[in-house]
Amino acid sequence: MTVGSQKLYTSDFRLRTSDFKNANLLIQMVLEKIYEKALQLAPLDVEEGEALYTTAPIGELMFVANKLRQLHNPGNIAGWMIDRNVNITNICFSQCFFCNFCRKKGSPDAYTTSMDEYKSKIDELYSLGGDQLLLQGGMNPELGLSFYIDLFINLKRSYPSLKLHALGPPEIVHLSKKERLSYSAVLSHLIEAGLDSLPGAGAEILSDRVRKIVSPAKATTEEWLGVMREAHILNLPTSATMMYGHVETIRERIEHLIRIRDLQTEKQENNFGFITFIPWPFQDEGTVLREKHGIRSSYNGPDYIRMIAISRILLNNIRNIQASILTVGKDVGMLSLHAGANDLGSIMIEENVVSAAGANNRFNANEMQSIIKDAGFVPGRRNQKYELLSPNPSYGGI
Ligand code: SF4
Numbered sequence: 589m590t591v592g593s594q595k596l597y598t599s600d601f602r603l604r605t606s607d608f609k610n611a612n613l614l615i616q617m618v619l620e621k622i623y624e625k626a627l628q629l630a631p632l633d634v635e636e637g638e639a640l641y642t643t644a645p646i647g648e649l650m651f652v653a654n655k656l657r658q659l660h661n662p663g664n665i666a667g668w669m670i671d672r673n674v675n676i677t678n679i680c681f682s683q684c685f686f687c688n689f690c691r692k693k694g695s696p697d698a699y700t701t702s703m704d705e706y707k708s709k710i711d712e713l714y715s716l717g718g719d720q721l722l723l724q725g726g727m728n729p730e731l732g733l734s735f736y737i738d739l740f741i742n743l744k745r746s747y748p749s750l751k752l753h754a755l756g757p758p759e760i761v762h763l764s765k766k767e768r769l770s771y772s773a774v775l776s777h778l779i780e781a782g783l784d785s786l787p788g789a790g791a792e793i794l795s796d797r798v799r800k801i802v803s804p805a806k807a808t809t810e811e812w813l814g815v816m817r818e819a820h821i822l823n824l825p826t827s828a829t830m831m832y833g834h835v836e837t838i839r840e841r842i843e844h845l846i847r848i849r850d851l852q853t854e855k856q857e858n859n860f861g862f863i864t865f866i867p868w869p870f871q872d873e874g875t876v877l878r879e880k881h882g883i884r885s886s887y888n889g890p891d892y893i894r895m896i897a898i899s900r901i902l903l904n905n906i907r908n909i910q911a912s913i914l915t916v917g918k919d920v921g922m923l924s925l926h927a928g929a930n931d932l933g934s935i936m937i938e939e940n941v942v943s944a945a946g947a948n949n950r951f952n953a954n955e956m957q958s959i960i961k962d963a964g965f966v967p968g969r970r971n972q973k974y975e976l977l978s979p980n981p982s983y984g985g986i
Contacts, residue, residue, distance in 0.1 A: 615643055618639065619639070619640070619643065619644050619648065622636045622639060622640055623648070623652045626652055626656065626901045626902075626904070627652065627655060627656065627659075629656075629659070629904045630904070631846075631849065631904055632901070632902055632904075633846075634839065634842050634843055634846060637842035637845065637846065637898065637901075637902050638838060638839050638842050640898060640901065641838050641841070641842060641894065641898050642838060646890060646893060646894055646897070649894060649897035649898065649901070649927070650893065650897050650926060650927040650928070652897070652901055653896070653897035653898075653900040653901055653927050653928030654926060654927070654928060656900050656901060656904075656928060657900060657909070657928045657929070657930050660907045660908075660930070661907065661908070661930045664964070664965050664966055665930075665965065665966050665967075665968035665976070666925050666929075666930055666931060666932060666960045666963070666965035666966070666967060666968065667908070667910075667930060667931035667932070667968050667969075667970045667974060667976075668931065668932050668933065668934070668935070668956045668957070668960065668967055668968070668969060668970070669718075669720070669933070669934045669935075669969060669970050669971065669972070670713075670716060670717055670718035670720075670934060670935055670937070670953060670969070671713070671718050671720035671721065671722050671751075671753065671934045671936065671937070671972075672709060672710075672712075672713040672718060672720070672721055672722065672936070672937040673721075673722045673724065673936055673937070674701060674706065674709050674721050674722070674723055675689070675701065675723075675724060675725035675726075676700065676701055676723055676724070676725035676726075676728075676731075676739070677698075677699065677700040677701065677725045677726050677728045677731065678690060678691045678697075678698060678699055678725060678726050679691055679692070679693050679695075679698045679699075679700070679726050679728040679730075680725070680726025680727050680728065681726075681727055681728075681729050681805065682726070682727055682758070682803060682805045682806050683805065684792075684802060684803035684805075684806060685801075685802050685803065685875065685876040685877045685880075685881070686792075686802055686803070686831070686834060686870055686871075686872075686875045686876075686877050687875070688873070688874050688875055689726075690726050691726070693728075693729075693730070700728065700731070701725075703742060706743060707746065709721075710743070710746075710747055710750065712937070713937060714747075716937060716953070717953070718937065719749055719750060719751055720750070720751040720752075720753055720784075720971070720972055721743070721750065721751070721752055721753065721754070722753045722754070722787065722934070722936070723752060723753070723754035723755065724754070724755065724756065724787065724789060727758060727759055727762045729766075732763070732766055732767060733763050733766070733767045733769070733774060733777060733778075736754075736755070736763070736778060736781070737777055737778065737780075737781040738781075740752055740754070740778065740781035740782035740783060741781050741782060743782065744781075744782040751784045751785075751971070751972060752782050752783055752784050752785075753784060753785045753786075753787055753972050754778075754783055754784075754785075754786075754787070755778070755783070755786065755787070755789075756786065756787050756788065756789030756790045757786075757788075757789070757790055757791075757807055757811065757812040757815035757816060758789070758790035758806050758807040758811075758812070759790075760774050760775060760786075760815045761807040761811045761812075761814075761815060762807075770818075771814060771815045771818040771819075772818045772821070772822065775815075775818055775819055775822055775824060776822065779822065779824060783824070784825070784972065785824060785825040785826065785827075785863075785972050785973070786815075786816075786819050786824050786825070786826045786827075787826075787827055787829075788816070788826060788827040788828040788829040788862070788865075788866070789829065790803075790806055790807060790812060791812055791828060791829045791830060791831070791844070791848075792806075792830070792831045793830065793831070793832060793834075793836040793840055793841065793844050794809045794812060794813070794843070794844045794847045794848070795809060795836065795840045795843060795844065796808055796809050797840070798834075798835055798836045798840055801835050802834055802835060802877065809847070813847060813851055816828075816851055816862070817851060817854065820851075820854070820855040820856075820859055820860070820861045820862075821855075821856075821859075823856075823859045823860055824860070825860035825863050825972065825973055826860065826861065826862055826863065827862060827863060827864045827865070827866060827910075828848045828862040828864070828865045828866070828906070829865070829866045829867070829868070830844055830845075830865075830866075830867040830868070830895075830899075831867075831868055831869075831870055832844075832867060832868075832869060832870065832895065833869040833870040833885045833886040833887045833891075834870040834872075834877060834883055834885065834886070835877075835883060841895070841898075842898075842902065845865075845898070845899060845902040845903060846902065848862065848865065848903065848906070849902060849903050849904065849905060849906070852903075852905045852906055853905060860973070861906075862906050863906075863907070863908060863972075863973060863974055864906065864907075864908035864909070864910050864931065864974065865899055865903050865906050865908070865909055865910070866909075866910040866911075866912055866933065867892075867895050867896065867899055867912065868912035868914075868915040868916070869885055869886075869887035869892060869912075869915055869916065870885040870886075870887065871885060871915060872884050872885040887916075889916070889919070889920040889923070892911075892916050892920050892924070893920065893923055893924060893927045896909060896911055896924045896927045896928050896929050897927045897928045899928065900927070900928025900929070901928070907974070908930055908931055908974050909928055909929045909930060909931070910929060910930075910931040910932070910933050911924030911925070911929040911931070911932055911933070912933060913932045913933060913949060913951065913956075913959070914933065914936055914949050914950075915949070916949075917949045918949070918951075918959050921959060921963075922959060922962060922963035923963075925960070925963045925964075925965055926963070926964075931970075931974070932956065932959065932960060935951050935952060935953055935955075935956050
């Protein structure tokens, strides 16, 4: 056959069945080398990660990820927790294109939560056995550092045992610019006021190409990583996240994981660093990305399982991988525990952000424990540092 002057093949070069067999054998040999490397906890590079994501059979990924889960967290405990999400405000200048929660100043349903509202929500949290608030919300340009300092001090004064898992790198970047302070100074003030740990919110995909499309007004990749770097130096426990399934490529997912892993290698050995990694899929219902740009979530269950397994395999220095049962639901959550995840997260009393874009899974404490048992594990209720509330030193915490 010829195209122009190019001879593409002659009858001698035609592919035979044996060639396919040889190609498959070669792919299998390459994959096995990568599995071996991963099982020795060696860091995989982008090409190796991409090869696993795109060519490895899901069963093999689950097998390897499970082995690694056992190396990081031996045994059969799967973690869960009780906390309550309270949104400080829904006014946000960022207006990310995947967010249905934010409002502009002056919108009829814009709000900033009052102290009385916090108190009734915290009283309910305590009555349900929880003691942690996940405090998140919009970046309201009118709220400066002193607002958050006063809020944290007042909450801790009224509830000394309350834990505050609050804000996230984009808010710290915003406050740092607003107050002309370093990330470290902003974090130090907040820690002194009562901040116990920093969620990995706003990571989405750590690629500026992607961020310019989905959240152009939010922190850049380097800013997000820069805040986390300072948090780790201050020994503030943090988590890392990924919101995927919109405009990113598989390679960008892998690069995201590697950026997180590389930052974790910088932390001091006995500091907390990233305690956990939590991937969740883009929820598209009613979002600007879907309505105006026709971008639908590419989420499906098998791909989430692949994502969990790849996360466990690539993040060789993060002990806990959490499946986002609130976004993927019970069945995929259960399977995730067999694919490298060791935790199903919180029952999350009152979640308003992902549910505003279509994630409507809700579980109470009994249901969460039944799900874990039905998946073949022992439920272990834990705190934000992944320390079991009934002691078991081998699980999760550093
Ligand atoms: S995702 Fe967060 S930062 Fe983005 S618009 Fe919504 S509230 Fe604001």
